[in-house]
Amino acid sequence: MSTTAPYTTIIGLEVHVQLMTRTKLFCGCSTKFGGAPNTQVCPTCLGLPGSLPVMNRRAFDLALRAALALECTIAPFTKWDRKNYFYPDLPKGYQISQFDLPFSSDGFLEVVDPKGAFEPCRVGIVRVHLEEDAGKSMHDEAAGTRDSRIDLNRAGTPLCEIVTQPDLRSPQDARAWLNELKLLLVYLGVSDCNMQEGSLRVDANVNLHIPQADGRVAKTPIVEIKNMNSFRSVERALTYEAARQWEDWQATKAEMGKTPKQTRGWDDPAGITRAQRHKEESSDYRYFPEPDLVPVTVSQQQIASLRGEMPEPPVSLRKTLAAKWNIPAYDADVLVNQGRDLVDYFEDLATRVGEGKVASNWMQQDVLRILNETNGTVSEFTVRPEGLADLIGRVKKGDFDTSRAREIFAEMVTSGRPVDTVVAGMGIAAVSDDDVIALCRELLAANPKIVADVKSGKEQAAAGLIGQAKKKNANVNPGKVRAVCIDLIRGME
């Protein structure tokens, strides 16, 4: 962040992620996204009279996995609480959540940029708890009626709430940190973190700390920003909000604590935050222990076994990859940030190629470039590691140069055919060593000036031969032509 700003931006995040369970947190209904409204419901998630919740152990284990990866302390004893409020998408009139004894607390997640674009940033986690999601309300005001429609398919979906300390100091850091959090949760198989489908939602708390002439630090009132539906929106909203608070401060000198916490909604098209209507001065959710569920105990053995089956998180995978394949930290970072599937592809490729850096270069310069251009995923990528390894092997053997190989690769991607077929189809044939030598002799005979220059020590003069060589035979390897020509000239002495 800018060191010249007259204030420090203080940011804390509250992230809700839907867990990747097949069924809901307290009943057996499907959590699949996009079903016809109210088709994935039962008496429990409809909140019908007499219905009871039963905890989904898989959801609890996934949440534990997230908490462990966030270095949280796991409570040996945790319970459920009811958060009471009225809303039509909350059919029981209360949400089953965790209040004073969350299953985990006190962790952190660090994000480091290998290029050093920003300082390593470690953000404390206040708590991670588990709760059920509400349904969706669709307010049909456009239709000219006051009716709202309620879809309870989502009601009861397991939701993990992650609350950070106010440790972030810039909107850019917040975005980078969210990217790292998302990456972690996806690696762990905890959530798909799809913001479009609402499986990851972020609210941000932000205010400014403004040093005063007398040495005191003035703190602006904390604002909670809601309704941000991408990490880019989070960054933009926080940037806007910090600027707005700075202006507001200059005009009003209003400090924290004198007014209740304000909630503002991010209006993405307009690029501004707007004050939301205060429902009450402060909500009283009348939390109390959920009597329909029994407390959950977590033993050290359970934690150990969960740790044992946990996939490697990005932070350690970056180090593992760099060390195992002898690639720069930057490369490992790029690969890991693309997700587990891409890492698996890379490792398969590197194993076949036998050289990490070569495989990494191909991944970054070719595979990733094409994936970005086509907006594709590595799992659907037409060229599998064995095909690409085959191509790279041919380059190493000197069958074609890299730029020629790129052309072949592009054709492999579009056609889905193997190297040999593509090469044949493009009329590319490997040129034998004898043919290269014969070609070079011909060129040297025709270019005495270049021969003389090379003899006098100007080896770069040999480059003049390569264009001519390519004209005579498009399939020759330029590096090889150059090397053979120089050898032949030296042999003339």
Next chain:
Amino acid sequence: MQPLEMSAVDLVAALRQGDITAVESATVFLDRIEATNGSINAFLAVDREGALARAADIDARRKAGKPVGPLAGLPVALKDVLCTSDMPTTCASKMLEGFRPPYDADVVARLRRADAVFLGKTNMDEFAMGGSNENSAFGPVRNPWDLSRTPGGSSGGSAACVAGDMAPVAIGSDTGGSIRQPAGLCGITGLKPTYGRVSRRGLIAFASSLDQIGPMARSAADCALIMETIAGHDPGDSTSLAVDVPRYTDLLDKPLAGVRIGRVPEHFAAGLDPEVAKGVEEAFAVLMAAGATVHDVQLPHAKYGIPTYYLVAPCEASSNLARYDGAHYGHRCKDPGQRTAGHTGGFESPLVEMYCRSRAEGFGPEVKRRIMLGTYALSAGYYEAYYAKALRVRRLIRQDYLDAFQTVDLIGGPVSATPAFKLGEKTDDPLAMYLVDLYTVGTNLAGVGGISFPCGFTKSGLPIGFQLQAPPLAEPLLLQAADRFQRLTDWHRRRPQAVGVVKT
């Protein structure tokens, strides 16, 4: 012997032996209901058609030599707090008038599998809140022993229908005494099992940590028979106990020699009706004659039972009843977008208006009172002083029981301080009404089991109830002691004359 006069155990045997068919048996009780329900108001819904169809099916299967359930053909009445997929379920509230659940409560499903025949749904205090049945939105139940008196509550309809020979067996629920107190006031036997012994799934919640379903019948032996069907682990109720169900009926006929029964001196303090006190003391004498020994025990925190109960139960109720908001099912007010005439409060939105008016119209005064009590006690700034403290006292009360059960096997005493009181007598005094639970709430707060059965009658002919409480899961001992008592006495065989016996 006519089916109306038979015990459930005998009736099941008669059905099994072919002495009577399920259709005949159901018809006798349905006719009796038709003849007497007008004066007793024990049933909110009677399913004559369904019951007869079911009975005919059982008869046909039995005739064809196909397997039938252990209760095949036994008529059973269900308290209207239990969800039934084929009968309305209202909790005696306007809020749920006409509501039909899409599923059966676990107990209902178990009884169906056992081939019981459901006669209908019994009246109760609205959402099981009350001790006199006067809180029903559909009129109070009258006590078959004296139609001007309460049958007790909240399972008043279940108690009265058994006492009035309208059903051999009924299912009730007990949150603070709602099985035992009406059983006591109606001269029948009612068992409130250990918390978790019977699944609560499909029992419309009043206070989840206290609610428990149990049988109400003419005898302990009949209760034992029903328990074999309704008790057991249900993975759909997280608070249900994964403990095997004993063969209660096989454990009945054992002598009481060596059984130690505790007697709490405070139970006999001022406020206990002298005739009730006498009946209870005589019951102790019968139990001693049967070989039991009686010992004084202390329950030091029992005096906090009522205040503790009236915090814990309303707090849970305020949350449990939040779902009745008019949005998804049940009563919804008309035109929530319009301000009602005479509406003095602020108009916030059609949604809030719908919540307020639907709930104001749908709930009766006692339900509203308890929702308000609970909402207040859970509010920020009051939680610690009320709810949290009540939970701590509740733990002390449970500990009292566990301590007492170190020295005695059972605790005996009165069920209610008085026999059945007049309808209308306490309706203007909620506190006096709350005190009818004085001897029963401790059982629920401690999560243990209790049984109530008749131990005599007042001079004016009203039943007097005796209560036994037992350690967790000691239902076999409760049933054994009550059964032994009933082998030595005939109080449970007496029938009320008030409604007469209708000739069939």
